[in-house]
Amino acid sequence: MPAIRGPKSKSKTRRHTRDLDQVHADVASKEHLQKYKDLHAHEDLPGFGDFYCTECAKWFESQTNLDKHAKGKPHKRRVRDLKEEPYSQKEAEAAAGLTTDNGKRLNEEDMVDASEDEDVR
Ligand SMILES: [Zn+2]
16 A cells, blocks of 8 residues: 555555555566566665565565564555455456346347357457
């Protein structure tokens, strides 16, 4: 969660950390995480980038600070948030009542070309 709160919090980029769906991918795949870490030069990071909390997408100065962070409330809250599945387009469509049920085709002969588009999902 970004340090700046309020409705505009998401648009403030200075302290904006990774979004939950990105962290989800980080936890699932080491390569994904490495790609993100490679975007930052080690000498610019706190503790030369050695102490990183994957769940919170945060770097720390030392192992002590990282350990302290892992015991804290923000980290635990974040871990709990991560247990939920990331919000997906599929979920959004389902909530809006959009499904991929195309119904019955009335004129089968007219739909020969279009029928190839069925069962794509
Ligand atoms: Zn953390």
